[in-house]
Amino acid sequence: MKTAITLCRVHEAAAGPFVFHDDLATGFRKAAEHGFDAVELFLPAPDAVPMGDIKALQDEHGLAVAAVGSGAGMVRHGLSLTDPSPDKRAAALEFIASMIDFGGQLGAPVILGSMQGKHGGEVSRDQALAWLTEALREAGARAAEHDVPFIYEPLNRYETNLFNHAAAATDYLIAEDLGNIVLLADLFHMAIEERDIAASLKAMGSKLGHVHWADSNRQAMGLGHTAYEPIFAALSELAYDGYLSAEVFPQPDADTAAAQTIQSIRALRP
Structure with missing residues (x-):
């Protein structure tokens, strides 16, 4: 297993759960000094930082890019894939496609979290899931062009009402035959929703593609009450x-x- 840490450059997410909010040069340097293998980038747009600058920082510090977040589409532009507006849904998918192309140049998958939206009001659950499925199918195909997967993240009940549990999300991907889509296991969300996190991870099986290593209070692991030894096992x-x-x-x-x-993490490695 490899380690990564989040670098956020989205002003609207300044109070969000991201470790480093410095300029990228400082963030990359700190990630390397702490011994991480990679960084996870949360940027406002695919053209926010020149690609050459990111690759130069990678080379300088020997770091990979583990994944790229897409949440700026929601927090900055108010976009989601299940919005009742066709124009906003189209804009959301366009934003995600642009992030996939950006991440693809770095060999990094893109994460769909908050931009999945939710059902309610004039949007039924069936309709929301139909829109989500269509978007995931397109995103998976776009990501495959770059030889990377697309990552879908189940969230807790306070952030979405689409999929909150690992087993349901896994069954959904299989039932809809959504190729090149993997799941993100965010241990903070799972601490809210899952009865047994370790068992839920095992149920995800080959669909597990990324892990957010976070404690129950969304602080660094070991600063909350999550029993992380059985999770690592x-x-x-x-x-x-x-x-x-x-x-x-x-x-x-x-x-x-x-x-x-x-x-x-080091305390658990053999």
Whole structure:
């Protein structure tokens, strides 16, 4: 398993669960100094930072890009794939496609979290799921052009009412035959929704594609009450070889959160 840490450059998400909010040069440097293998980027748009600058930072610090977040489409532009407006749905898919092309140049998959939206009001659950399925099919095909998967993230009940549980999301991907789509297991969301996180991870099986290594309070692992030893054991049993990425609050400060994350993982490695 590899390690990653979140770097956020979206002003509207300044209070969000991302460890480093510095300029990218500083963020990359700090990620490397703390011993991470990669960074997870949360940027306002695909053209927010020149591609050459990112690749230069990768080369300078020996870091991969684990994944690229798409949430700026929601927090900055108010876009979702299940919006009742056809124009907004089209704009949401266009934004995600542009992020997929951006991430593809870095060999990194894109994550769909908040931009999935929700059902309610004039939008029934069946209709919302139909729109989501259509969008995921297109996103999976677009990502395949770059030889990377597309990552779908089940969220807790306070953020979406589409899929909150790992088993339901896994069954959905299989039933809809959604190729090149994998799931993100965010341990903070799972601490709210799952009865047994380790068992839920095992149920995801080959659909598990990314892990947000976060404690129950969305702080660095070990600063809440999640029992993370059986979770790591379940990931090892699955032979999971992806990233454990710290999408957590920078509390009590960013460097402490980064150090605690690395320590919690290293303590479990044989």
